Amino acid sequence: MRILITGAAGNLGRGLTDRLLGQGRHRLVLSDLVPPPGLDDTVEFHQLDLQIGAGLETAARDCDLLVHLPAWHGVHSGTKTETDFWRLNVDGTFWALQAARANGIRRCVFLSSQSWHGHYEKYGFTKRIGEELLAYHHARHGLSYVAVRPHDFTPWSENWPQRYGVRLLHGGVDRDDVLDAVLAAIDHVQQTDDAELVLDATRPNVFTADQLQGWEHDPAGTLEPIFPGAAEAVQRYRLDISQRPTVAPDAGRAETGYAPSRHFGSFLERLMALQPDEARDLTCPY
Ligand SMILES: NC(=O)c1ccc[n+]([C@@H]2O[C@H](COP(=O)([O-])OP(=O)(O)OC[C@H]3O[C@@H](n4cnc5c(N)ncnc54)[C@H](O)[C@@H]3O)[C@@H](O)[C@H]2O)c1
Structure with missing residues (x-):
């Protein structure tokens, strides 16, 4: 497929471009207000302002699928x-969908959010x-789409692992899981002519309600039987786990095969594998 990615220079756009180029299955057309850093000059790029929409129809020409990010x-x-x-969020989306329609693009992956x-x-x-x-574009113009709703993208880093881990308890999802979700959405919409699907790009739910009983009084003690070694890690790395974990919405997993794999338990394994002085508690940039 020939895929148009809007917002290709952003956080998700850069990761997605790398993943799709790595797969080698699709041809890419990129667009953004600014060129993506280190852009491979064999990849077609259109610099344009989505808020106005000018240039979008040219970018969308001969494309089969739109991934709309900005x-x-x-x-x-x-x-x-x-x-x-x-x-940007409303006008830009309208212009992008209209350019898709004008060029006969019938498939779209849209980055929504849990903020929905x-x-x-x-x-x-x-x-x-x-x-x-x-x-609207589904009903009026036969657009097949997946709306991907991520939690906050959270990249692992050895420089601020504490922040990463706590985010996997509430409000965050590993950035690689988000990329997996977007790729699963692309595959789904490629194979489905009439998709109208929401995909929650969230972390796996690794706790049952029963397991979380008592969290408010003793979070580390509640975690220990679920993930042995957790209590020591919490103390050693001063993890603030005072807030009880929330349940992440998980719509669309069965349909797309999206299977997120990074959670608080896998975080603890990664954390415990670090040398103690590698896990620095620096100011997190996100
Ligand atoms: N970052 C998160 O934690 C998060 C969480 C949930 C959902 N989302 C959604 O995921 C999508 C991608 O997020 P991101 O973190 O990659 O965003 P980002 O801010 O890193 O990138 C946005 C891109 O849009 C481009 N852009 C801005 N104005 C533009 C314009 N007028 N015309 C054309 N391009 C323009 C920017 O240059 C940038 O490259 C967004 O729709 C966002 O709402 C993000």
Whole structure:
């Protein structure tokens, strides 16, 4: 397939481009406001402003599938206005879908967010409308789509493992699992002519409600029988696990085969394999 990726220079776009080029199964057309760093000059790139939409129809020409990524998101909430959010997240999505329609693209993977659940937050509101735009193009123009809803992307790093681990208890998902989810969504929409699917790109749920009983009084003691060695790791690395883990939504896994594998237990294994002085508690950049 010939795949158009909008927002290719961003966090997810760079990782996705690398994964898809590595697979060697598809031809890529990239677009963004700025060129992706280290862009391979054999890959077609279109520099354009999605808020205006000019140039999108040229970028979409002869493509079979759109992966639409750009958005102001959680980290921009303090600096970007409601207007900014609307122009990129809503107008930008509308123009991208219209350019797809005009070029006969019938398949789309859209990056939504778990913030969709915060319906009347500045960010979640725009993801609600984004998904509505997909539903509209599905109903009116036969667009087959998957809306991927990730939690916060969380990359493993030996420099700030504490932050990574705690995020895998609530609100975060390993960045590689998000990339797995997007690839699973691409495969699903490639194979399905009439998809209208939500895929929760979230971490695996590794705790049962019974196992979490007593967490508020003794989190480390509650964890220990589930992941032996956890209590020592919590103490040694000063992990703040005071907040009880939440259950991550998991829609769309059966349909797409998305099987996230990075969770608090795999984090502990990775942490315990580090030399003690490797696990530095630096200020986390995300
Ligand atoms: N980062 C997260 O933790 C997270 C969590 C859940 C969902 N998401 C969603 O995933 C998607 C990708 O997130 P990300 O972290 O890769 O974002 P990012 O901010 O790293 O990248 C966004 C890209 O969009 C491009 N862009 C911005 N304005 C543009 C414009 N006017 N025209 C064209 N391109 C423009 C930027 O140059 C950038 O390359 C977003 O839709 C976001 O809402 C992100």
